[in-house]
Amino acid sequence: NAGVTQTPKFRILKIGQSMTLQCTQDMNHNYMYWYRQDPGMGLKLIYYSVGAGITDKGEVPNGYNVSRSTTEDFPLRLELAAPSQTSVYFCASSQGSGEAFFGQGTRLTVV
Amino acid sequence: AQSVTQLDSQVPVFEEAPVELRCNYSSSVSVYLFWYVQYPNQGLQLLLKYLSGSTLVESINGFEAEFNKSQTSFHLRKPSVHISDTAEYFCAVSSFHSGNTPLVFGKGTRLSVIA
Numbered sequence: 327n328a329g330v331t332q333t334p335k336f337r338i339l340k341i342g343q344s345m346t347l348q349c350t351q352d353m354n355h356n357y358m359y360w361y362r363q364d365p366g367m368g369l370k371l372i373y374y375s376v377g378a379g380i381t382d383k384g385e386v387p388n389g390y391n392v393s394r395s396t397t398e399d400f401p402l403r404l405e406l407a408a409p410s411q412t413s414v415y416f417c418a419s420s421q422g423s424g425e426a427f428f429g430q431g432t433r434l435t436v437v
Numbered sequence: 438a439q440s441v442t443q444l445d446s447q448v449p450v451f452e453e454a455p456v457e458l459r460c461n462y463s464s465s466v467s468v469y470l471f472w473y474v475q476y477p478n479q480g481l482q483l484l485l486k487y488l489s490g491s492t493l494v495e496s497i498n499g500f501e502a503e504f505n506k507s508q509t510s511f512h513l514r515k516p517s518v519h520i521s522d523t524a525e526y527f528c529a530v531s532s533f534h535s536g537n538t539p540l541v542f543g544k545g546t547r548l549s550v551i552a
Contacts, residue, residue, distance in 0.1 A: 357539075359539055361542075366446065366544060367544055368443075368542040368543055368545050370542075371540075374539045418481075418540075424471075424533070424538070425469075425471065425483055426483075427483075428480040428481045431479075
């Protein structure tokens, strides 16, 4: 009963490096989301997808890219890491009523 | 656009005392409302939700929330808290308009239960 799986759990990047945060779900949900969580700021939406091949920007998309080639996978790409991207990243999926199921998060530090 | 305001960033409370975590929302369309809980170093877990019907919704561990449309509120309450309730609580809103809209979250309320 995996639900939403994120990898890696932790990562340290140097400024200017790139990386991909992986997210996969096994619930056959159409909707998938990427949020970032910063202390005292709640969760802010980076990108979301309503189905394979369809993505859209959220509130804070700058510096990130996504793709959705399959229903299961929704990777988040950081091309040129900056200290402002130090955060905890959560992937989530949903279907129907909007209730979202979250992964365990990826803690990213950019130094 | 939708928004959520959680009026208290931190709430300390003694064990077995009652607690209320406040949440107000803003939306121009009908909404779905949610409370999520986050324990340290974990993801978010759904605590309870209001989709339609009865305005009072309950969780399996004794929390309840009431949807008040006139006051645009969805406050979370528990009559007697336990140490294990120590966590961060997030109120969130979404709506159904040509498909689900992504959840919009408040900034969170950190509940600390004191023995």
